[in-house]
Amino acid sequence: KAGVTQTPRYLIKTRGQQVTLSCSPISGHRSVSWYQQTPGQGLQFLFEYFSETQRNKGNFPGRFSGRQFSNSRSEMNVSTLELGDSALYLCASSQQRADQETQYFGPGTRLLVL
């Protein structure tokens, strides 16, 4: 099976722009979670989607949003980019939204905001 794929892998944007990142989960997986990784704040949970519904949300401003499609693919959007949004954005998928499901992480999208 193919692993979790994230596109694009690298992205450069300027302040004030918006960006959309994409995540394709492992085939058959219905849960997708997003995390932000920065040197200063470490790994922080953004949100989780299951069957097109957001089931969990982290402490991020409303500029960060996401969605999940019927094929379980997910996108996250960041509007009005700030320099501090520069980070590695990781997506993880699992089969169900159950506590004991192993989450499989993608390689991430590295976003640089200038």
Next chain:
Amino acid sequence: AQSVTQPDIHITVSEGASLELRCNYSYGATPYLFWYVQSPGQGLQLLLKYFSGDTLVQGIKGFEAEFKRSQSSFNLRKPSVHWSDAAEYFCAVARPAAGNKLTFGGGTRVLVKP
């Protein structure tokens, strides 16, 4: 809110020597516990997890971890380190019945000397 502390930011170990990475968590009950590894430019790979039962957990790549409730710790060990173990290691917790949201520690970067 739960929190995870990894006291050691960097650890340098000689190839063939043993390795122990520390992880302490703060949570009102026993959470689900995980160790992940991240190689440069890669996503996160699950090494092992603890939900309940035997407090000594075996994982992949020869790693094991021991859950100690009295110390709120979940330390990761490997008897003999290989050069390929050089990476960053993250301890994470999840609240039971809270889905797939993971709270991560700050990470420990492991350097392996030949």
